[in-house]
Amino acid sequence: MARVVVDVMLKPEILDPQGQAVQRALPRLGFTGIADVRQGKRFELELEGPVDDAALAKIREAAETFLANTVIEDFTVRVEDGQ
Amino acid sequence: MARVVVDVMLKPEILDPQGQAVQRALPRLGFTGIADVRQGKRFELELEGPVDDAALAKIREAAETFLANTVIEDFTVRVEDGQ
Amino acid sequence: MTLDTVKNAEQTPDAAQPWAELGLKQDEYARIRDILGRRPTGAELAMYSVMWSEHCSYKSSKVHLKQFGEKAPESDAMLVGIGENAGVVDVGQGYAVTFKVESHNHPSYIEPYQGAATGIGGIVRDILAMGARPVAVMDPLRFGAADHPDTRRVLPGIVAGIGGYGNCLGLPNIGGEVVFDPCYQGNPLVNALCVGVMKHEDIHLAKASGAGNKVILYGARTGGDGIGGVSVLASETFDDSKPTKRPAVQVGDPFQEKLLIECTLEVFREQLVLGIQDLGGAGLSCATSELASAGSGGMRIELDTVPLRDATLSPEEILMSESQERMCAIVEPDKVERFLAICEKWDVIATVIGEVTDGERLEIFWHGEQVVDVPPRTVAHDGPVYQRPYARPSWQDALQADAPTAERLARPATGEELKQTLLKVAGSPNQASKSWITDQYDRFVIGNTVLATPEDSGMIRIDEETNLGVSVATDGNGRYTKLDPYTGAQLALAEAYRNVAAGGAKPLAVSDCLNFGSPEDPDVMWQFAEATRGLADACQALGTPVTGGNVSLYNQTGEVAIHPTPVVAVLGVIDDVNRRTPIGFADEGHHLYLLGD
Amino acid sequence: MTTRVGVVTFPGSLDDRDAQRAIRLAGAEPVALWHRDKDLHQVDAVVLPGGFSYGDYLRAGAISRFSPVMESLIEQAKLGMPVLGICNGFQVLTESHLLPGAMLRNNHLHFICRDQKLRVENAATAWTSDYQAGQEISIPLKNMDGRYTADRRTIDELESEGRVVFRYLASEEGGLCNPNGSINDIAGITNAAGNVVGLMPHPEHAVEPLVGTGKTDGLPFFTSVLKQLVNV
Numbered sequence: 001m002a003r004v005v006v007d008v009m010l011k012p013e014i015l016d017p018q019g020q021a022v023q024r025a026l027p028r029l030g031f032t033g034i035a036d037v038r039q040g041k042r043f044e045l046e047l048e049g050p051v052d053d054a055a056l057a058k059i060r061e062a063a064e065t066f067l068a069n070t071v072i073e074d075f076t077v078r079v080e081d082g083q
Numbered sequence: 084m085a086r087v088v089v090d091v092m093l094k095p096e097i098l099d100p101q102g103q104a105v106q107r108a109l110p111r112l113g114f115t116g117i118a119d120v121r122q123g124k125r126f127e128l129e130l131e132g133p134v135d136d137a138a139l140a141k142i143r144e145a146a147e148t149f150l151a152n153t154v155i156e157d158f159t160v161r162v163e164d165g166q
Numbered sequence: 167m168t169l170d171t172v173k174n175a176e177q178t179p180d181a182a183q184p185w186a187e188l189g190l191k192q193d194e195y196a197r198i199r200d201i202l203g204r205r206p207t208g209a210e211l212a213m214y215s216v217m218w219s220e221h222c223s224y225k226s227s228k229v230h231l232k233q234f235g236e237k238a239p240e241s242d243a244m245l246v247g248i249g250e251n252a253g254v255v256d257v258g259q260g261y262a263v264t265f266k267v268e269s270h271n272h273p274s275y276i277e278p279y280q281g282a283a284t285g286i287g288g289i290v291r292d293i294l295a296m297g298a299r300p301v302a303v304m305d306p307l308r309f310g311a312a313d314h315p316d317t318r319r320v321l322p323g324i325v326a327g328i329g330g331y332g333n334c335l336g337l338p339n340i341g342g343e344v345v346f347d348p349c350y351q352g353n354p355l356v357n358a359l360c361v362g363v364m365k366h367e368d369i370h371l372a373k374a375s376g377a378g379n380k381v382i383l384y385g386a387r388t389g390g391d392g393i394g395g396v397s398v399l400a401s402e403t404f405d406d407s408k409p410t411k412r413p414a415v416q417v418g419d420p421f422q423e424k425l426l427i428e429c430t431l432e433v434f435r436e437q438l439v440l441g442i443q444d445l446g447g448a449g450l451s452c453a454t455s456e457l458a459s460a461g462s463g464g465m466r467i468e469l470d471t472v473p474l475r476d477a478t479l480s481p482e483e484i485l486m487s488e489s490q491e492r493m494c495a496i497v498e499p500d501k502v503e504r505f506l507a508i509c510e511k512w513d514v515i516a517t518v519i520g521e522v523t524d525g526e527r528l529e530i531f532w533h534g535e536q537v538v539d540v541p542p543r544t545v546a547h548d549g550p551v552y553q554r555p556y557a558r559p560s561w562q563d564a565l566q567a568d569a570p571t572a573e574r575l576a577r578p579a580t581g582e583e584l585k586q587t588l589l590k591v592a593g594s595p596n597q598a599s600k601s602w603i604t605d606q607y608d609r610f611v612i613g614n615t616v617l618a619t620p621e622d623s624g625m626i627r628i629d630e631e632t633n634l635g636v637s638v639a640t641d642g643n644g645r646y647t648k649l650d651p652y653t654g655a656q657l658a659l660a661e662a663y664r665n666v667a668a669g670g671a672k673p674l675a676v677s678d679c680l681n682f683g684s685p686e687d688p689d690v691m692w693q694f695a696e697a698t699r700g701l702a703d704a705c706q707a708l709g710t711p712v713t714g715g716n717v718s719l720y721n722q723t724g725e726v727a728i729h730p731t732p733v734v735a736v737l738g739v740i741d742d743v744n745r746r747t748p749i750g751f752a753d754e755g756h757h758l759y760l761l762g763d
Numbered sequence: 764m765t766t767r768v769g770v771v772t773f774p775g776s777l778d779d780r781d782a783q784r785a786i787r788l789a790g791a792e793p794v795a796l797w798h799r800d801k802d803l804h805q806v807d808a809v810v811l812p813g814g815f816s817y818g819d820y821l822r823a824g825a826i827s828r829f830s831p832v833m834e835s836l837i838e839q840a841k842l843g844m845p846v847l848g849i850c851n852g853f854q855v856l857t858e859s860h861l862l863p864g865a866m867l868r869n870n871h872l873h874f875i876c877r878d879q880k881l882r883v884e885n886a887a888t889a890w891t892s893d894y895q896a897g898q899e900i901s902i903p904l905k906n907m908d909g910r911y912t913a914d915r916r917t918i919d920e921l922e923s924e925g926r927v928v929f930r931y932l933a934s935e936e937g938g939l940c941n942p943n944g945s946i947n948d949i950a951g952i953t954n955a956a957g958n959v960v961g962l963m964p965h966p967e968h969a970v971e972p973l974v975g976t977g978k979t980d981g982l983p984f985f986t987s988v989l990k991q992l993v994n995v
């Protein structure tokens with residue numbers, strides 16, 4: 001089965017308190033040198049059929065209308081390599 | 084600045100209610116042919132310095148001890164290409 | 167791996183079996199062989215091992231818990247007593263209330279969020295299985311030192327888990343406790359209480375009868391969650407050096423549970439259910455053996471029809487799985503279609519997995535081959551019973567004698583000293599405001615919350631026409647109980663009793679969660695014996711019977727046990743919630759009285 | 764003829780029965796609507812209740828927004844039917860673009876439950892006419908994803924058109940005014956026509972003196988819509 005990954009991240013201009021909380025905690029745990037952290041979602045979709053253009057177009061549509069809320073989020077769709 | 088991505092997913096044997104809810108909704112929205120959906124987290128870390136082995140080792144440690152809950156989650160660390 | 171069928175077990179009597187790994191003792195394994203007249207199959211061994219674990223069989227505590235029944239005060243209010251999923255109390259006007267407090271201590275230490283969340287999920291299903299609509303939850307908690315780094319790991323996760331699950335289910339959190347003490351450092355206590363309301367005629371029991379009636383499993387698919395969790399997690403001391411024993415963690419799905427609640431209440435309303443059981447710690451092993459042994463006939467299950475999340479699970483694993491959000495119902499054949507339709511309406515998966523037979527045995531098949539053939543009672547109720555040795559600890563006298571002297575604990579003599587003492591008390595974590603925690607819990611949902619934090623007891627209205635209400639408070643003090651287990655347990659009851667009375671309700675019944683160390687330690691066992699004796703005597707004196715509860719043993723880190731911590735919940739009734747008495751000053755000019763001495 | 768106000772139950776709705784009670788106490792007839800049923804059963808107005816529909820999985824309100832009942836509701840809302848979204852209902856309204864913007868995780872990352880003071884900024888909507896503009900009320904707030912956000916242009920538009928209906932205020936005891944990091948302290952908004960209103964706090968939990976916070980500041984929501992419907 002083929003795997004397609006959809007990554008959804010908050011738009012850069014939107015405050016990301018989860019990412020910020022991680023960023024603030026890292027130095028306390030001894031991890032320094034990290035300038036910024038953003039936290040988003042990763043969806044792994046296993047397709048029944050082949051990952052052709054038609055399937056990818058469908059997934060892009062699902063991402064645009066459903067998996068991401070484009071008022072606040074950006075997304076990328078990609079085929080997972082090595083699967 | 085260099086970007087490192089940490090993907091955190093629930094272990095395969097662990098119930099993923101969010102992924103299941105998405106999977107069940109997709110056919111209703113007209114998106115068929117998707118056999119499985121898992122939902123996880125994506126962290127984008129911007130490093131101040133170069134992404135060398137030492138930095139990656141540090142990030143792996145942060146992922147292991149902090150970003151992922153290894154009781155129920157797996158993680159992968161990779162350098163984002165083309166940044 | 168070949169399937170270990172009953173036939174195979176008969177033919178290979180000497181095959182080695184992992185009974186020790188499953189937490190059974192040698193004599194327990196021998197008894198299983200005795201009962202069956204042959205060696206158990208792998209599936210049978212799985213069932214016996216989970217059902218005979220401390221957690222499910224109460225083998226160390228049973229002999230002491232008996233007192234709750236023997237000394238139970240005469241009470242007209244008791245409709246269903248100890249032994250069912252939860253006791254049921256008559257509160258008048260045709261209403262019955264069920265409530266119970268349970269522990270989820272060890273899982274919450276390993277995975278705070280999910281451990282606590284599934285603790286709420288489990289107790290809510292217990293209440294639901296009695297036929298009641300769950301209407302409120304409470305969460306008595308104990309943590310290590312407030313400033314310890316591990317408390318920082320454990321506490322936020324536990325609170326978020328309780329809130330995350332309870333809020334999503336739509337159950338108001340109407341109270342609880344937060345106590346910090348270093349003795350709970352490696353072993354926090356997460357106790358969870360649920361209250362449910364029903365009409366008398368809606369009471370349901372876990373019972374399978376009537377040959378030909380169908381066994382329906384509904385709710386979540388079965389996965390590999392917490393396999394071995396019951397026997398390993400709850401019965402063995404948590405030990406870092408054996409990570410392989412750490413079972414897979416159960417993950418809760420509160421949304422699925424909310425659907426399960428609404429779906430179950432609807433099948434109750436249409437009277438489609440003859441018997442029902444939630445799937446808790448021992449999963450299908452528990453549900454099938456308890457339903458069958460409480461009924462009149464036997465039961466036949468086709469295990470391969472169970473919907474799976476992981477297709478590779480073996481029969482043993484399916485029987486032991488602790489996957490959450492599942493229930494098992496007994497339904498007459500002509501009502502099955504309607505039952506399944508209601509499940510479909512609520513997007514709940516439901517499957518007929520077997521039927522009640524006119525035999526006497528619980529028989530389980532895997533793709534046509536028999537893997538279990540047991541008398542259900544022997545699994546569900548005839549587990550081992552231990553008379554664990556107990557003795558007053560050698561250090562008890564010294565501990566009691568170690569009273570604060572005037573030199574070591576001088577009373578404040580001046581205004582300044584009094585101020586310092588007051589500030590110290592006010593600033594201590596155990597006295598500080600709990601709002602950081604309680605603000606994360608929904609206390610308004612359902613719209614019937616009359617009293618909640620920061621009141622002495624939680625109170626909910628159960629009838630909008632007549633304003634009938636019930637109230638619950640939980641209390642427990644490990645330090646007092648360590649000093650004197652008999653009196654300490656009584657003080658816990660007295661405090662909860664007072665808190666209910668102070669809100670304006672009449673105390674009616676008791677539930678308790680007994681959190682102790684290892685029963686294999688005679689000191690701990692003495693604490694347990696004394697505490698149960700104290701609680702049973704006090705319940706008798708106050709006229710409030712124990713309707714059910716839970717025992718959590720092996721709460722210790724290495725050799726060191728937690729303080730003995732019986733958490734006692736008291737349920738009260740109030741005819742008209744308009745007459746509640748909140749804490750605090752209502753109006754200027756009111757007088758202040760001190761009652762008692 | 765009595766006024767019929769529908770309350771939609773999605774899987775995971777929690778405050779649906781509470782909303783029905785509030786409607787009843789206001790003198791209208793509550794009508795239960797089911798997410799799978801497109802038929803609105805001749806209701807005059809609809810409340811989308813609070814809760815965790817679909818567990819708030821993916822995003823709060825994201826899955827419910829695609830329910831069959833929402834198709835009819837979106838149609839009717841555009842024709843002027845009064846619709847009130849409370850908490851999760853508000854999230855459903857933004858997800859279905861009946862109201863602009865989006866709801867994000869609270870900035871402190873915790874669920875928050877408290878008695879929340881609000882100022883009624885707009886008393887001209889279908890659901891707020893029984894308040895005075897500028898009136899201060901207190902109703903319960905309880906959510907995880909209550910941080911309202913929208914792009915600058917949308918916010919400017921909402922502000923200039925008076926479409927911010929409620930704003931968070933600090934309570935007398937002090938404490939944070941803004942409970943979640945919402946832009947401009949926005950607690951609730953309306954569409955341009957004023958028939959669709961969404962807010963995070965829960966008016967249906969503040970309709971009886973006996974339960975909840977013991978206040979009845981939420982009742983005017985339901986009497987407002989009743990008056991508006993009787994007048995048309």
Ligand SMILES: Nc1ncnc2c1ncn2[C@@H]1O[C@H](COP(=O)(O)OP(=O)(O)O)[C@@H](O)[C@H]1O
Pocket residue numbers: 304305306307339340341342343344597598600603604607618619620621622623
């Ligand atoms: N874990 C908790 N969950 C819910 N409510 C809690 C919890 N802990 C404390 N509370 C509530 O907070 C209030 C104050 O608690 P506490 O300071 O322990 O009071 P008291 O000492 O009077 O029992 C009580 O109403 C209690 O029920």
